[in-house]
Structures are given as structure tokens and as C-alpha cells.
Amino acid sequence: MEVDALSSSHPVSTPVENSTQIEAMFDNVSYEKGACILNMLQDFLSPEAFKTGTVHYLQQYNYKNTVTSHLWDSLTNVSIYVPSLGLCL
Numbered sequence: 677m678e679v680d681a682l683s684s685s686h687p688v689s690t691p692v693e694n695s696t697q698i699e700a701m702f703d704n705v706s707y708e709k710g711a712c713i714l715n716m717l718q719d720f721l722s723p724e725a726f727k728t729g730t731v732h733y734l735q736q737y738n739y740k741n742t743v744t745s746h747l748w749d750s751l752t753n754v755s756i757y758v759p760s761l762g763l764c765l
Contacts, residue, residue: 688713689744717751729754 688709692698718726733742733750 721751721754725754726751 685705688706690701692701721729729751732754733747736750737746
């Protein structure tokens, strides 16, 4: 977390206006940070819920442009039945 607080760090999501900016933002830090966030989301939601939300997102936006909020919406709207609780979460 200390390294992420440095001014040399960059956010996971950044607006871009051209292809040069896109190429510049994809480095090891971006991929490692993205992987950590996805792992944390999977742990928080449960592997089943994360997979369901991710599959829904990929199917809904297959061959289309998307924005960050579309992924969040797909993960937020996941409904998973938990037999041990008898609940749909």
C-alpha cells in the first residue's frame, strides 16, 4: 500500500483520449494491481458469485465497447443461492 501511495503510482482506471495514452498505461504495475483487485473481489463475493458476474459481463459485452461501470454492475447484480443458508445473496 505504501508504494501505491507514491506520486509515481497510477490509478487502475484512467480516462484516455488516444492510442498512445492507452499503450502507456499498460505496464506491469497496472496488470499486478488489476490482478490483486480481481482476487480481492473474488474473495469478497465468493468464487461462485465472482465467476457468475464475470461470465455475465463477458457475455453481455462480447465484441462490444464497455466502460468500468459495466463490470461493477455485473458483479453487483450477481445472485447466488447459498444452500447452507437457504438464501439467495
